[in-house]
Amino acid sequence: MATDLEHPNRYRNLLTYLQEHWFRFAQRLSQALLIPIAILPAAGVMLGLAKSPLPFIPDIVNVIMLTVGNLIFSMMPMLFAVAVAIGFCRDQGIAAFSAVFGFGVYLSSMAALADIYHLQTRALWGVETIDTGIAGGMLVGAITCLAVSQSERLRLPVVFSFFEGRRSAPLLMIPLCILLAYLFILIWPSMSAWIERLSNWVVYQKPAEAFALYGAVERLLIPLGLHHIWNAPFYLEFGQYFRDGEVVRGEVARYLAGDPLAGNLAGGYLIKMWGLPAAALAIWRCADKDQRNRVAGIMISAATACWLTGVTEPIEFAFLFVAPLLFLIHALLTGLAYWVCILLDIHHSIVFSHGVVDFTLLLGNAQRAEWFLILGPITGVLYYLIFRGSILFFDLKTPGRVVHTDGMKADIPSIVRALGGRKNILELSACLTRLRMSVKKPELIDKDKLNQLGAKGVILVGNGVQLVYGTKAESIRRLLQRYIDRRL
Secondary structure, eight states: OHHHHHHHHHHHHHHHHHHHHHHHHHHHHHHHHHHHHTTHHHHHHHHHHHHSOOTTSOHHHHHHHHHHHHHHHHTHHHHHHHHHHHHHOSOHHHHHHHHHHHHHHHHHHHHHHHHHTTOOOEEETTEEEOOOHHHHHHHHHHHHHHHHHHHTTOOOOGGGGGGSGGGHHHHHHHHHHHHHHHHHHHHHHHHHHHHHHHHHIIIIISHHHHHHHHHHHHHHHGGGTOHHHHHHHHHHTSOEEEETTEEEESHHHHHHHTOTTOOBTTHHHHIIIIIHHHHHHHHHHTSOGGGHHHHHHHHHHHHHHHHHHOOOHHHHTTTTTTOHHHHHHHHHHHHHHHHHHHHTTOBBOOSSOSSHHHHHHTGGGOBSGGGHHHHHHHHHHHHHHHHHHHHHHHTOOOTTSSOOOOOOOOOHHHHHHHTTOGGGEEEEEEOSSEEEEEESOGGGOOHHHHHHTTOSEEEEETTEEEEEOGGGHHHHHHHHHHHHHHTO
16 A cells, blocks of 8 residues: 555656756757857858858868868767767766767668668768768767766776776777667668658748748747757758758758758848847837936847847847747747748748848858848838837836846856855856856745846746856856856
8 A cells, every 4th residue: 555655756756856857958958959050150151152252262272161061061960979978978078089989880880780671871971871860969979978977887807997987988889879770770760751751841841831830939949048959950950952962951051052942041030130129129219218328238239249140139038027928929920930931932041040140141042032121121110119019008127117226236256146155056057148057956046136137037947047148158157167166
């Protein structure tokens, strides 16, 4: 009888554990995936310049840029393996080494098993193998985490003690990656068919609906910082284009390779180059008269960053928490922008985000881009009217419409105290616009104080915390890490 009573408690404890730790896991995964995705702008710049060469760049440089740019895209599965490994392992050095070695074992094992079972292969890094894309790379990264954790517990006879500890991690990768390759061989035919059906629906059958859904969901994931997980399959996997006997996958690579059916990410330019800057203008003009000069500096700089680079968080977090319904409308308008662009057969893409830098650099492969001259101003006017009307009608407390009771200067010691003290901070990292951390006791977090100290948003889920600071996030992380290290 006691055993039966234990089961509900056990399931309840498991559910509680998942509720407390899922966000921590998700934000670490999102942070890890951002590492290889951040390399895409470099590849895009090189391929963009090589496809539209400038007269003062020698031909030999264009050839090198084209080769290196294509190599970066072919390396993505391995880079995802390394990123996942170092994102979840404490010993990042041996994790990275083991991931690279393990990916080679995995790739070779897939080649051998494909030959044994007479499966269709393609050339990848000079080996006729099965290309499992970033999914295979991420699983190799997960296997690496298992190998590194087990290597710390491995104990061998004295004669073999040299191989104990971190040296055993790459050796453990050999059987683990061979086993992973064998399991993939068993499930890959049905799995690849499912992926192909999903990819065909997204890119070829219902692209307007699929990318409208993509755009809306991507915006809704911004507050949690999990949009990089959602972006990865669209950027790097969906759709296939055959060029010179090679398969090119994903929206970004296919667009750069000249696929006329790629470029379904065009709608983002309407939002980030026109819509959100207009929203920032509305927030500024709705501020109290005595606050407008201060708000102008904030909103104009945020709008400029959004227009130039596509970094949206400084604007979005200005209204996300005070007007969540307005943020939902913004997400729906984003999906609508993608839908309209695809219906009008407008093709454009990105390598970083939807700013004027990407717009100009990748314009050479764009189709019907003249529509932006019409749709852009319409989007800007629509955003301005919606935001200004909502702020004034509902009296939303956007920047400049809030009574400031504390004008204290943001400083590192005060931020640490508002986080519950340095002993409450377990992990600390940063992405482009936000700090990401795990804490022991989330109830010690003082959200109001953190907002007063300059955070544009505070997201707390379980033991995971995110502080939105805009492009200053990395510099603040360094200062925080230095402050914490000095007091250990």
